[in-house]
Amino acid sequence: MKIVFMGTPDFARSALEKIIEAGHEVVLVVTQPDKPKGRSGQLQVSDVKACALEHNLPVFQPERIKLPENVAELKKYDADIYVVAAFGQILSQEILDIPKFGCVNIHASLLPKYRGAAPIQQAILDGEKETGVTIMQMAAGMDTGDILIQRTIPISEEETGGGLFDKLSILGGELIVEALPLIEQGKLTPVPQDEALATKCGKLSKDMGSMDFNKSAVELSNLVRGLNPWPSAFTHLSGKLLKVWKAKVVEANNEDLSVEELNNYPAGTIVKVSKDAFVVKTGDGLLSITEVQLEGKKRMSVKDFLLGYKLEVGTTF
Incomplete structure (x- = not known):
């Protein structure tokens, strides 16, 4: 098929590479404009643009895809279908109707x-046991179009936002390559979404990572996993920011802690310190923290952290 591909971050790059490998003709790659990065302000190309340039594909980077002159540019390419993956702009009905x-x-x-914008991380934050990828026929609403094909994968108890992102990126590439010939042959039946089951998720922000120890240990474990690597979960220790990279729910009896002993401490208190972890009481349950990063320091295991920083039972966050 002749394809116009629209995407921007590394999640979309995997799909573009798979489409190229499958032998489809990508007539145009549309991605967001180059953005300045860091203190130098040097322009950085998107992952999708980098992939397109590697394969000598034409690139189009409109500030606003909906403008008449940009729609006219798209119409110059005789594409059978537009494939969109994390492009970052809303397509107008006029664009949806072109191919x-x-x-x-x-x-x-x-x-x-x-x-919405952060479905991968939100699935972990909510404690979901599975997620997946949907190939959807686009409509004017936000992710409201008919479902063409889906694939499901499990979410393990140790899965992080970054790890799940990588898995779903690969799955997305595999699934679109599977779907394209079926779409061309008319073998996929569009299935309307059930609005009663619809949920939405917004963009990630740094303040989402603030750890409220009045919440349950399960919720906090999900927060640590879901926001790893960005924006990361964090708390404060002696006035300094402490990022928490790894944590898990533990049981009092497995930590040799009695219920009576725990009742003496408010939520957010360290109730045990061992050589490679410290355990914090939460609003419901215990959270064992095993990897951290103190402000101004590198990321490290709690074992290494404790070599240079003394933590005591009774310390509160």
Whole structure:
């Protein structure tokens, strides 16, 4: 098929590479404009643009895809279908109607759950046991189009946002390559989304990582995993920011802690310190923290952290 591909971050790059490998003709790659990075302000190309340049594909980087002159530019390319993956701009109905087979989106959730910007991390934050990828026929709404095909994968108890991102990126590439010939042959039946089951998720922000130890240990464990590597979960220790990179729920009896002993401490208190972890009481349960990063220091195991920093039972966050 002749394809216009629209995408920006590394999640979309995997799909573009798979489409190229499958032998489809990518007539144009549309991605966000180059953005300044760091103190130098040097322009950085998107992952998708980098991939396109490696394969000598034409690149189009409109500030606003909906403008008439940009729509006119798209119409110059005789594409059968537009494939969209984390592009970062909303397509108008006029654009959706250009290609013969319309526009399809690679979305990293099992729609209609988790429409929006951060479905991968939100699934972990909510304690979901599974997630997946949906190939959707795009409509004017935000992730509201008919479902064409889905694949499900489990979420392990140790899974992080970054790890799940990588898995779903690969799955998205595999699934779009599977779907394209089926779309061309008319073998996929669009299934309308059940609006009663629809949920939404917004963009990630740094303040989401603040650890409220009045919440349960399960919620805090999910927070640590879901926001790893960005924006990361954090608390404060002696006035300094402490990022928490690894933590898990533990049981009092397995930590040789009695219920009576724990009742003496408020939530947010360290109730045990061992050579490679410290245990914090939460609003419901115990959280064992095993990897941290103190402000101004590198990321390290708690074992190494404790070599240079003394923590005592009774310390509160």
